[in-house]
Amino acid sequence: MAAADGGASARKEIIQTALILSGLTAFEFLIAFIWKDVGAAIGVEEEFAKLMKNLLFIILTLFKAFYIVAYFMHLKHEIRRLSVTIVLPFLFIIWLIIGLMLEGGYWGAGVDAEQTTLNKVEMVEDNA
Amino acid sequence: MADVSVDPKALSEGERPIFQASWGKLFMWFFLVSDAFTFSGLLIAYGALRVRAGSDGYNWALPEEVFTHAPILHEIFHIDAPLVFVGLMTFVLILSSVTMVLAVEAGHRKSKKEVQKWVFWTIIGGITFLSCQAYEWYHFISGTGIYYNAEDHRFESGGMMLSASLLEESQETAPKIVGLEDKKVIVFYPGGLEHFYENKIHGAHGGDGGGGHEEATKLGLRNGAEITNKGDIKKLLEHAHHSHDGSFVMKWDEVGKSGLEKILKKTGTTPADIASVKVYAQKSINGDTLRMVMRNGYEITYPSLIQTLKKPGVKVDQEGHIAKIEEDGYYPSQGGASMYANQYGRKAFANLFFFVTGFHGTHVFSGVILLIILYLNVRKGTYEKRGHYEMTEKIGLYWHFVDLVWVFVFTFFYLV
Numbered sequence: 001m002a003a004a005d006g007g008a009s010a011r012k013e014i015i016q017t018a019l020i021l022s023g024l025t026a027f028e029f030l031i032a033f034i035w036k037d038v039g040a041a042i043g044v045e046e047e048f049a050k051l052m053k054n055l056l057f058i059i060l061t062l063f064k065a066f067y068i069v070a071y072f073m074h075l076k077h078e079i080r081r082l083s084v085t086i087v088l089p090f091l092f093i094i095w096l097i098i099g100l101m102l103e104g105g106y107w108g109a110g111v112d113a114e115q116t117t118l119n120k121v122e123m124v125e126d127n128a
Numbered sequence: 129m130a131d132v133s134v135d136p137k138a139l140s141e142g143e144r145p146i147f148q149a150s151w152g153k154l155f156m157w158f159f160l161v162s163d164a165f166t167f168s169g170l171l172i173a174y175g176a177l178r179v180r181a182g183s184d185g186y187n188w189a190l191p192e193e194v195f196t197h198a199p200i201l202h203e204i205f206h207i208d209a210p211l212v213f214v215g216l217m218t219f220v221l222i223l224s225s226v227t228m229v230l231a232v233e234a235g236h237r238k239s240k241k242e243v244q245k246w247v248f249w250t251i252i253g254g255i256t257f258l259s260c261q262a263y264e265w266y267h268f269i270s271g272t273g274i275y276y277n278a279e280d281h282r283f284e285s286g287g288m289m290l291s292a293s294l295l296e297e298s299q300e301t302a303p304k305i306v307g308l309e310d311k312k313v314i315v316f317y318p319g320g321l322e323h324f325y326e327n328k329i330h331g332a333h334g335g336d337g338g339g340g341h342e343e344a345t346k347l348g349l350r351n352g353a354e355i356t357n358k359g360d361i362k363k364l365l366e367h368a369h370h371s372h373d374g375s376f377v378m379k380w381d382e383v384g385k386s387g388l389e390k391i392l393k394k395t396g397t398t399p400a401d402i403a404s405v406k407v408y409a410q411k412s413i414n415g416d417t418l419r420m421v422m423r424n425g426y427e428i429t430y431p432s433l434i435q436t437l438k439k440p441g442v443k444v445d446q447e448g449h450i451a452k453i454e455e456d457g458y459y460p461s462q463g464g465a466s467m468y469a470n471q472y473g474r475k476a477f478a479n480l481f482f483f484v485t486g487f488h489g490t491h492v493f494s495g496v497i498l499l500i501i502l503y504l505n506v507r508k509g510t511y512e513k514r515g516h517y518e519m520t521e522k523i524g525l526y527w528h529f530v531d532l533v534w535v536f537v538f539t540f541f542y543l544v
Contacts, residue, residue: 010233018226025222029215032192032543054544061539065532072229072528074521082147086157093168100176 224253235517
């Protein structure tokens with residue numbers, strides 16, 4: 001890695017990555033603050049706008065993760081089999097995410113331990 | 129990795145290093161993969177619990193509102209600044225990652241002075257981040273207060289861990305009570321109201337304490353009135369319905385029959401009284417008010433709201449408005465963390481929030497310790513003598529990983 005140019009190109013890459021990461025984070029802030037108003041201005045349904053916002057945040061996060069791992073952690077410059085060895089196990093994580101997100105809605109269905117029993121008088125009236 | 133010489137003979141299996149990275153770095157990678165699995169597990173558990181909680185918006189914390197304090201803005205100006213402080217923390221960590229990778233790069237050139245400089249700045253970044261987290265946690269633990277806006281009778285979060293439902297609830301209960309006016313339901317509490325909730329808080333079944341259906345010696349009403357006459361109790365319970373939480377309920381139109389009105393009149397309860405808003409305090413064993421029960425059955429557990437409602441000047445009028453709070457104001461919380469009540473909204477959210485951000489903070493702390501050791505060794509010339517700065521790379525990997533985890537924590541706890 002001791003580059004012939006005294007590390008100038010490596011430093012350039014670092015600065016570029018840093019700028020990208022800062023830019024993405026700043027963009028996330030902007031979204032967090034203005035998304036609601038923009039959505040309202042266009043006339044999008046609130047639930048849908050929220051879903052899109054979250055999706056966008058997750059995509060941006062994955063971008064940031066990629067830049068950190070690839071450039072700061074240098075994985076892009078390691079030989080291929082090392083990077084594959086490290087990245088492949090995360091297929092299991094993807095599987096777990098898909099699994100639990102899909103099943104999460106059914107988990108503990110009908111048993112809501114955290115709902116206090118006192119919340120609503122209306123509930124009582126069903127018995128009456 | 130020309131700098132890092134690996135002796136093929138040192139490898140017990142295979143003739144050549146298949147990853148062309150030193151064992152040290154390789155095992156740091158393997159450790160990080162396993163650590164990433166730990167964090168993934170926690171974050172996915174968080175996601176699943178959140179999906180489970182449903183998406184009607186009242187069941188989970190508002191991510192942007194989780195922490196709305198910022199130094200100076202909060203202490204001096206009492207201004208809410210959602211996300212600002214957490215955003216600052218994010219930038220600090222990104223910057224420290226940049227200085228770290230610059231240290232690694234300087235290490236490749238074996239420039240002791242530069243490595244020393246960049247490692248130093250990375251340590252400063254790490255300590256700054258930890259201090260920020262200490263500020264945040266201090267505010268969570270000591271309780272963060274609430275703003276009351278007198279003009280539109282609204283309670284606003286003053287920067288706290290807040291579930292949307294709690295905020296809604298406090299807005300609902302304080303200014304406007306829905307539903308009860310037309311429904312007019314009377315609820316009787318065996319053993320009296322205080323006793324009933326005492327039992328609830330300590331986990332006993334509400335009905336047990338005051339005696340069951342037959343043996344009840346006292347019935348409490350939400351307005352604080354109590355009925356102790358045996359004949360009256362019997363008559364009331366004949367008409368009342370047993371509810372699922374151990375109390376007894378009766379619709380107002382059922383009261384008209386068989387002299388029940390008279391019984392209620394004796395206690396001073398009138399129809400107008402029933403429609404009005406009253407707040408009842410539930411004390412914990414050390415005398416703090418734990419929760420208040422509104423006339424319509426809503427509960428308030430948020431400490432500073434309780435504190436507000438307990439102020440002597442506060443009265444609630446018959447339309448259900450809090451009539452006597454006249455000033456806008458900041459009501460500092462008297463509560464904060466306690467062993468008796470959960471002040472942090474939805475339990476699953478609070479548990480994972482504190483665990484995951486705390487666990488990440490622990491990683492940052494370990495990272496700072498490693499960096500300090502690295503810094504001292506660089507200064508001493510340990511790596512100069514060794515001929516390479518590979519230790520910087522290994523600790524650098526760890527430090528970037530910490531940054532990486534924060535990127536996810538930030539997204540899932542404060543943004544999404």
